[in-house]
Structures are given as C-alpha cells and as structure tokens.
Amino acid sequence: EPEVTQTPSHQVTQMGQEVILRCVPISNHLYFYWYRQILGQKVEFLVSFYNNEISEKSEIFDDQFSVERPDGSNFTLKIRSTKLEDSAMYFCASSEEGRQTQYFGPGTRLLVL
Amino acid sequence: EDQVTQSPEALRLQEGESSSLNCSYTVSGLRGLFWYRQDPGKGPEFLFTLYSAGEEKEKERLKATLTKKESFLHITAPKPEDSATYLCAVLQAGTALIFGKGTTLSVSS
Numbered sequence: 001e002p003e004v005t006q007t008p009s010h011q012v013t014q015m016g017q018e019v020i021l022r023c024v025p026i027s028n029h030l031y032f033y034w035y036r037q038i039l040g041q042k043v044e045f046l047v048s049f050y051n052n053e054i055s056e057k058s059e060i061f062d063d064q065f066s067v068e069r070p071d072g073s074n075f076t077l078k079i080r081s082t083k084l085e086d087s088a089m090y091f092c093a094s095s096e097e098g099r100q101t102q103y104f105g106p107g108t109r110l111l112v113l
Numbered sequence: 114e115d116q117v118t119q120s121p122e123a124l125r126l127q128e129g130e131s132s133s134l135n136c137s138y139t140v141s142g143l144r145g146l147f148w149y150r151q152d153p154g155k156g157p158e159f160l161f162t163l164y165s166a167g168e169e170k171e172k173e174r175l176k177a178t179l180t181k182k183e184s185f186l187h188i189t190a191p192k193p194e195d196s197a198t199y200l201c202a203v204l205q206a207g208t209a210l211i212f213g214k215g216t217t218l219s220v221s222s
Contacts, residue, residue, distance in 0.1 A: 004156075031208065043157065043200065045209035056207045091156050100145040100164075100204055104156040 002026045004105035006092050012111045013082055021077045021108045023092030032075045033093040033102060034067065036060070043091065049075065082112045116140050119201050119213035126220050129190045134216045136201030137183040145204040146184050148177050150197045151215065157200055160186075191220045 005024045013019050025032050034046040048055040049067050066078045075094075079086055089109050093102040120135045138146070145164055149157035161170040163179040170177045174195065176187040186199055198217045202210040 006156075033208070035210075042214050043202070043210075043212040045211070048208035050208075056209055058209065089154075101147065101159060101162045102210060103159055104149070106156045107154075109154070 002028075004092055004094055004103055006090075006105040006108050008108060009106065010109045010111075012113065015084060015112055016081050019079050019082055019110065021079075021090050021092075021110070023075045023077075023105055024073050025075055025092065025094030026103060027073070028096065029094035029103075030097045031055070031095045031102075032067075032069070033095075034077045035091045035093060035104075036088040037091065037107075038088045046077070079110075082110075084112050086110060087112045114139070115213070116205075116211050117201055117203055117213035119199075119216050121216060122214065123217045124219070126188075126191055126218065128192055128220055128222045131187070131189045131191070133188070134186040134199055134218070135183060136186070136213055138201075138203050140203050140205040140211065142205055143203060144206075146179055147202045147204070147210065148175075148184070148186055149200040149202065151200055152197050160199075188218070191218070193220050193222050196220045 007022045032049045035043050037043045045058050047057040047061045064080045068076050089107040091107045092105045095102045118137050148160040151157045161177040166181045168179050174189050178185045196219050198215040200215045202212045
C-alpha cells in the first residue's frame with residue numbers, strides 16, 4: 001500500500017542552525033502538507049502546497065519556514081534558524097486532488113539544543 | 114476556545130469491554146470529519162472520513178458516526194492491540210485539518 005515517507009526519522013541540531021526535513025508523498029497525490037506536534041500537545045497545521053505554490057499557511061509558518069518541491073517526488077520543509085521552541089515531531093501529509101482525506105507520514109523528531 | 118474537543122482524555126478498558134469516544138466540534142460549514150489512530154512516536158494513521166450528519170463508517174471493531182455537532186468512535190470488543198491515541202480532526206474552509214487533543218485508549222487483557 002502506498003505511503004508517505006519522511007527522512008530523517010530523528011534530527012538533533014543546535015539553535016540557530018538550518019534544518020531541512022524531507023518527505024516523499026504518495027505518488028499520485030497533488031496536495032502536500034506539513035504539520036507539527038509538540039510533545040504532549042495537539043497536531044497543528046503549518047502549511048499546504050499545491051501546484052508548486054503555498055495554498056494556505058498558519059500563523060506558526062513565519063518567515064523562518066519555507067517549503068519546496070525540488071523535484072517530482074520530494075517535498076521539503078526548511079527551518080532557517082532553529083529555535084528551542086521548534087523542537088517537535090514534524091509530519092508530512094498528502095492527499096489526492098478532489099479528495100479531503102490526508103495521509104500522514106511517520107514523522108521527523110526534531111530536537112533543538 | 115477549542116474548535117474540536119475530545120472526551121474522555123484517557124480511557125482504560127478490559128479486553129472485550131465495548132465503549133465510545135466522543136469528538137465534539139464547533140466549526141460551521143464542516144467539509145469533513147476525520148478519525149486517526151496514533152501510536153506513540155508515530156504519525157497519525159487514517160481510519161475514517163465522515164462528511165454529513167447520519168453517516169456511519171465501519172472497520173473491524175471500530176465504527177464512526179456523525180451528527181451535526183459531534184462524532185462518536187465506537188469500539189466493540191476491543192483487544193490490547195487497539196491501545197493507541199485516537200485523534201479527531203475537522204476540515205472547515207481551506208486545507209487545514211483542525212485536530213483535537215485525542216483520547217488515549219488502553220486495553221488490558
């Protein structure tokens with residue numbers, strides 16, 4: 001069964017460093033998303049992406065964040081200068097065009113020291 | 114004010130003891146309500162999508178129902194492997210899912 005994959009599974013970085021989280025969405029899906037979950041808290045929406053541009057973003061998704069589809073299969077989330085409060089699980093999700101259901105990847109656990 | 118509220122926060126059941134999880138929502142113009150299962154340290158695993166009041170979906174021991182203000186996830190004769198956190202999410206306008214805090218279910222044998 002097709003699934004969303006994410007790399008790396010864990011990332012430790014120093015405050016102020018840039019990190020790039022990678023995702024391979026399900027192959028025939030055209031909508032891509034990033035969510036995050038701080039330990040013990042709700043899953044929160046960051047951004048959605050369609051047709052090579054951002055469809056929607058939340059207040060969390062400030063200028064420190066960016067997304068990109070560098071090729072036909074990958075979807076990335078970049079955090080330019082990480083802060084302690086960026087420590088969280090980051091989930092990528094994808095959905096088919098015309099369908100509302102979003103399928104999530106296994107997540108990347110980011111720890112900022 | 115939370116737009117999606119799940120109750121109870123935690124639920125402990127004996128194997129075979131059926132129960133229900135609740136998800137109430139206050140959004141208007143619901144475009145879909147979603148149930149996911151999340152195991153510790155893992156991503157949400159899709160279970161059901163419900164679109165309109167009166168709709169029901171079933172999968173193995175799970176059944177999801179939807180009214181105009183809430184959804185229930187009924188678990189019939191649960192097994193220990195059903196232990197997980199069950200997340201409810203709604204889609205209002207746009208593309209962003211709004212999640213509840215989840216119900217953590219523990220089933221003991």
